[in-house]
Amino acid sequence: MNDFLSLFREYNIPAAFWVNIQLTFWAAILSLVLGVILVMMRISPISSLRGFATAYVEFFKNMPLTIIMVFMVLGMFGQLKLSFSDNFDINFFWLAVTGLGLYTASFVCESLRSGINTVPLGQAEACRALGLNFWQSASQVILPQAFRGSVAPMGNTLIALIKNSTVAAAASVTTETSSVMSDMIEFHASQILQIFFIFAFGYVILIIPIGLLTTYLSNRLAVRR
């Protein structure tokens, strides 16, 4: 028991989780903005924008996140010298956020698109009958309903994003949970199970409320048809 508590004294475990939560938060905002733009492009009448958005989504959906993260650090920073800050830690953090955000945006776009598929065709036809143009009908009628229909897949995307934030280890963010766990096990090999369960339960505690909230909201906000 004493060994167990000394783990907490020696390492700042909540701080490691806080790094992951920060990564998740900024990446979520970036991917939400990008995802909404992408889904608007994907349903727009302009074929070049549709093609661009489809290519973007297909590209990031079929690309491993790890390779994107490695590319952000070794390619973008190492070879192309794109950097956010002179401080290495801050720079790697924001490179990881960018990688996560770009990757997750394609999943946000797919979630919103499946939400749009729940909106009956009659809604769009009614918009056209009322004389609304594409922008008006998308922003005032279709997307608000699509958001309500896509709560469950968006919640899943958020859960996946929290878990994916550990892959920031590949972008040299050394203060996040998986790197800290790896270090801790290296120096406290006898307590490997306890260390693993500390981190695992940390994630269970983070994720289960989001899952419950998602399920509740997706029922609560569902559009009765």
Added chain:
Amino acid sequence: MNTQTNNSESAVLFDQPGPRGRRMIRIFNSVAAVLIIALVVAVLARLHNPPQGENQLSWELWKPAFDYEAWSDFYLPGLWMTLKAAIVAIIGSIVFGVVFGIGRLVPSRLVRAVSAVIVEFFRAVPELLLMVFFWRWFAFAGVSSPSYWAVVGGLVLYNGSVVAELVRSGVGNLPHGQREAAVALGLSPMQSLMTVEVPQALYAMLPATITQLVVVLKDTALGSIIMYTDLLQESRRLGAMYFNILQTLVVAGVIYFILDWLLSRLAERMPAVMQRRTWGNTVAEPTAPIAIMDATNANQIAAAHEPMPFGGAERRFHDHYHGSNATTDHWQHAHYSHGHDLQHPEVRARNWDEPLRDFARPFQTKPKNPAANGNVSAGNGGNGNAGAGTDHSAGKNPGTE
């Protein structure tokens, strides 16, 4: 439904454009095309001339990423390691998923609870944490090639638990009649599950499982973090030799993309093939059942993907009765909250003033004595007599299938 959504989504929001609309679209199209070309040119310019760096487009840097040695010594061995881990993980996760998926459906409460805890736990823990844990553990335990088994272990536990949920939701989404018919034939609940429901659920979930295989293949790349010499790790080594990591990563990325893209296309074609073998709904995306702790495994998306019965007529309720197993508890709440509209005029609410039907004389429905009705309804309201209690449960869901 997939084919329908694919071609309808672009045509949902706008009409067939007229002459003015076509002109606007042409203008916007050219503006957008110019912007996209400008973006590509900017990226190429940056690659050509990065600040205090060398020209990334020069053939000196690309040649070592493409030549024979790169393929024979780096990419192909790395690809083989990636595929080796992916194939073993796929087989393992299907076995894990079927075992624990059935475990969540069997009649025994204890087995159900244990399976539920295991599945929910491994769905919530990030794969990388599992891999790091196994990697360190196997290394201490003296297992040979610890990073390989760590990658396989992490992939099996996470993806297996997703497959378990797919099995469970596949059984839950079968029509109720499948189980009823099995029970009517004298099969026990367990026999019905194993011989009637699960086989059909396996066909229904196969397309979604193939979509999950894309995830397995992508996540093998996590192995490079724990020093597994997969395709990503090999391309990093090659890049470190010739200082052309950007180029080698691009090649590795293209290989990953082609493999995943082919698997995705396969998953898109599967539902139509599999639909002939099952009464459940075959859907390609595994998004529906993944919200953690979702007891019902159904949401608006799943509802929107339902096929239309009776030659394409709109369903009166956009949900269908979620089968016998997955939603035994609180099924009525779930049914209601999916949009089963009790206010719908065609839903006949139970008329409590009607006398209880005497099954000895089934056609006598007209009340003989109006004064006696008041007593019966009062008895029902207070849930007083046993007869009213049993009828209450039977009459609660009027108009369901």
